[in-house]
Amino acid sequence: MNYPVNLAQKPEVTPFFDEQTNTISYVVKDPDSASCAVIDSVMDIDYAAGRITYDHADRMIEHIRDNNLTLEWIIETHVHADHLSAAPYIQEKLGGKIGIGEKIMVVQETFGKVFNEGTEFQRDGSQFDALFKDGDTYRIGGLEAFAMFTPGHTPACMVHVIGDAAFVGDTLFMPDGGSARADFPGGDAGVLYDSIQKLLSLPDEMRLFMCHDYGPNGRDIAWETTIGEERANNIHVGAGATREQFIAMRTERDATLAMPRLIIPSLQVNMRAGELPTDKDGKPMLKVPLNGL
Numbered sequence: 001m002n003y004p005v006n007l008a009q010k011p012e013v014t015p016f017f018d019e020q021t022n023t024i025s026y027v028v029k030d031p032d033s034a035s036c037a038v039i040d041s042v043m044d045i046d047y048a049a050g051r052i053t054y055d056h057a058d059r060m061i062e063h064i065r066d067n068n069l070t071l072e073w074i075i076e077t078h079v080h081a082d083h084l085s086a087a088p089y090i091q092e093k094l095g096g097k098i099g100i101g102e103k104i105m106v107v108q109e110t111f112g113k114v115f116n117e118g119t120e121f122q123r124d125g126s127q128f129d130a131l132f133k134d135g136d137t138y139r140i141g142g143l144e145a146f147a148m149f150t151p152g153h154t155p156a157c158m159v160h161v162i163g164d165a166a167f168v169g170d171t172l173f174m175p176d177g178g179s180a181r182a183d184f185p186g187g188d189a190g191v192l193y194d195s196i197q198k199l200l201s202l203p204d205e206m207r208l209f210m211c212h213d214y215g216p217n218g219r220d221i222a223w224e225t226t227i228g229e230e231r232a233n234n235i236h237v238g239a240g241a242t243r244e245q246f247i248a249m250r251t252e253r254d255a256t257l258a259m260p261r262l263i264i265p266s267l268q269v270n271m272r273a274g275e276l277p278t279d280k281d282g283k284p285m286l287k288v289p290l291n292g293l
């Protein structure tokens with residue numbers, strides 16, 4: 001695949017860090033117009049209380065309103081397992097199209113079964129406004145953007161490249177953070193390695209923006225790096241680590257990781273493009289499948 005890289009376009013990127021889930025959401029703005037996009041928004045949940053709030057999303061909405069921006073896209077890099085998306089809430093307030101990779105259908109099929117959803121849960125991605133294929137292009141005002149298929153962490157992961165800025169989702173972490181786990185249903189360490197190599201074939205000076213950072217070894221939270229930095233220094237894939245080395249490291253490490261605290265609510269909400277699931281009476285309600293994950 002020959003991707004339409006355009007380093008001459010330099011979007012303005014505003015990060016919004018969520019302390020609860022160590023997620024970084026972004027507003028990406030066209031420098032030459034009022035158009036913007038939101039990447040990987042967060043809806044707040046107090047899981048113990050079953051309470052949903054919108055402080056994080058409201059901060060982004062306020063930023064967009066204060067700067068008189070037009071929201072054109074609300075992008076999900078993948079179905080997150082550790083935080084809930086606020087895409088529909090933001091769309092209701094500001095408009096914009098909600099987009100995700102077309103392989104969402106694979107994820108919906110898998111977790112439709114896990115959560116024993118009925119036929120009213122569509123597995124065709126129709127909850128989203130746009131389903132991206134590898135290499136699909138779109139625009140944010142005058143900015144040219146494209147989606148790059150990067151499965152491995154999940155089967156539907158996509159990196160979104162907007163001008164000289166790439167939003168990597170969970171394909172990569174900061175160089176000292178390595179890579180994301182590949183042991184969720186549909187994940188695959190070898191496939192993740194191949195996706196990372198594809199991502200690292202982009203130009204060295206491409207800016208990369210992480211979806212997560214956990215401040216390894218006590219350093220401050222960080223979210224921005226470059227392709228060149230990752231290729232040289234990433235502790236899992238940098239400096240020529242082989243596919244076999246990566247698979248061995250990832251498999252060993254993933255076996256030690258607990259499930260993310262919010263995986264049960266996250267999957268049910270995010271596979272619906274951020275809509276809350278409901279019970280037979282239409283009340284918002286989550287399920288907890290026992291021994292199902």
Ligand SMILES: [Fe+2]
Binds near residue numbers: 082153170
């Ligand atoms: Fe993820």
